[in-house]
Amino acid sequence: MKVLVVGSGGREHCLVWKIAQSDRIKEIFCAPGNGGTESLARNINIPASDIKTLADFAKSEAIDLSVVGPEVPLVGGIVDEFLRRGLKIFGSREEVARLEGSKVFAKEVMAKFSLPTAEFRIFDDKRQAADYIRTRSAPLVVKADGLASGKGVFVCESTDEALAAIKIIMAERKFGDAGGRIVVEECLRGxxxxxxxxxxxxxxxxxxxxxxxxxxxxxxxxxxxxxxxxxxxxxxxxxxxxxxxxxxxxxxxxxxxxxxxxxxxxxxxxxxxxxxxxxxxxxxxxxxxxxxxxxxxxxxxxxxxxxxxxxxxxxxxxVTLSWERRPCICVVIASGGYPQEYEKNKEIFGLNQTEKLPDTFIFHAGTRREKEKCFTTGGRVLNVAALGDTLDKAKARAYQAIEKIKFEKMYFRRDIGWRALQR
Ligand SMILES: Nc1ncnc2c1ncn2[C@@H]1O[C@H](COP(=O)(O)OP(=O)(O)O)[C@@H](O)[C@H]1O
Ligand SMILES: [Mg+2]
The missing domain is CATH 3.30.470.20 (ATP-grasp fold, B domain)
Structure with missing residues (x-):
């Protein structure tokens, strides 16, 4: 089979890596891919959001199965487009991808099927939203309706914060059309x-x-x-x-x-x-x-x-899924400054020293390769995953691998897994 993986992050490198282990695979393509997918797949320079060009490519290459990583093409209808052209694709169609594409739609679905969720109200008018917020006591959560790259949700500890969130989303339109409507909901603890x-x-x-x-x-x-x-x-x-x-x-x-x-x-x-x-x-x-x-x-x-x-x-x-008993931990290495401003194009050193480490997997997120060298291209740069007999051991293994990796201003958290370890 010929498989196309759409996307360019750590998730997509991991998908490519797992797909490559299948006996049925002849060739894998990744669009646009990164410095890590390149070693297992052929990177194709088409952005994940360019649905039409991706479908043209899949058709001309006679791709047997396409797999979509990120939400933007799914919400944009990539699956419907591929199916229309008779192309096999793994992903949700536009009509259900709205569960992620619209938080208003998602809440309406939850209410319709009586699924447990925070109490909520929907607004398309900022004055009505503000009036409502003044009648409720904080904390409250304010959410922009549409896709906002994980930045459209405000957990507000005070009424003023909630009012400010409405202003950012609905008046300033920081997230564009994604802020046409908002969900105001109860703040859940746990x-x-x-x-x-x-x-x-x-x-x-x-x-x-x-x-x-x-x-x-x-x-x-x-x-x-x-x-x-x-x-x-x-x-x-x-x-x-x-x-x-x-x-x-x-x-x-x-x-x-x-x-x-x-x-x-x-x-x-x-x-x-x-x-x-x-x-x-x-x-x-x-x-x-x-x-x-x-x-x-x-x-x-x-x-x-x-x-x-x-x-x-x-x-x-x-199908029955079967799982390795040992836990796995994944630590993200980011560019210093992320999620705000950060620098790119830093050379990454030491990756070759991690290749032979047992039960350790390096998934690239924001990298590109240039001959033998590897450079940073994004906020989240590398994912270091490791299996261990216990979570503690998996964690130690992942951090040992990270020790070997260096680039200017690299940043990572040192406490991944703490909640589980505390138990
Ligand atoms: N009702 C809620 N109560 C408490 N925290 C919330 C609530 N809704 C969202 N959050 C917090 O905000 C984060 C982001 O919200 P989420 O709905 O997952 O949107 P997105 O991932 O699209 O930004 C959640 O991971 C959670 O920490
Ligand atoms: Mg989330």
Missing amino acids: EEASILAFSDGENILPLASSQDHKRIYDGDRGANTGGMGAYSPAPVITEALNQKINSEILQPLISGLNNEGKKYIGMLYVGLMLTDSGPKILEFNVRFGDPETQAILPRLKNDLVEVMLATIEGKLDK
Whole structure:
């Protein structure tokens, strides 16, 4: 088979790496890819958002299966376009990708199918939103409706902060059209975790649980980022909780959509807050998480291509996932300054010294290769994942590998996994 992976981050390098292990693979392409995907796939210089050119490429190369990493092309309808052209693709169609593309739509779906989530109100008028906020007591959460690269959510400890968030989203239009509507919701307290699941429209196949660290500094402090590290499994998600999530969230969502003629096919990511009154949905993503994927896939024993094909063909009931018992941890190495301003084009040293380390996987995120050298191109640069007999040992292994890597102003958190280790 010829496979095309769309995207350029650590998640996509990890997908390429896992797909490359399948017996069925003849050739892998990655668009646009990065300095890491280049060693396993042919990087194709087409941006992940350029749906038409990607479809032209898949058609002319006779690609047998395309796999979409990021949300932007999914929300933009890449799956519908590929299917129209008779191309096989793993991902959710536009009508259900809205679960991530519109937080208003997602909340409406949660309400319709009685899924547990924070109480909320929707506004398209900033004055009405402000009036409502003045009647409620803080804390409150204000969310821009559309895609905002993980920056459109404001957890507000005071009424003034919530009013300021409305101004940024709806008056200043910091996120453009994504700020045409907002969701104002109750602030939930608890520990966050995520569940990823394959869905073929009828059958749900959850992956091993995971938790990520969103904040930039140790102790989960500072600004939100795309994710600074993750681990799998998340010990906070017990077997009983897993079953509850399955029966109260995953199943009713997928069958509710199915009953409306909207089959959810692809990867579903549910962000959860584990509250005292049970798991509640924070958000849906319609794709593999980044960096959760880099902590989950090294533990998956199945052939990923087989599972993806079964998903597309509606045969997930015939698949059982099998997992490496050992936990996996993934630490993100970023450019100093991220998630604000940072410098690029720094040469990365020491990568070759990490190649032979056992049970250690280096996934590239923001890198490019130039002959023998490798340079930074983004905020999140590298993901160092490691398996270990215990999470502690996995962590030690990942940080040992990081010791060998150097570039100017490199930054990483030193406490990835602390919540699980504290248990
Ligand atoms: N209702 C809520 N209560 C408490 N925290 C929330 C709530 N909604 C979101 N958050 C926090 O904000 C973060 C981002 O929100 P999320 O809905 O996941 O949007 P996105 O990932 O698109 O930015 C969450 O990971 C969580 O930490
Ligand atoms: Mg989120």
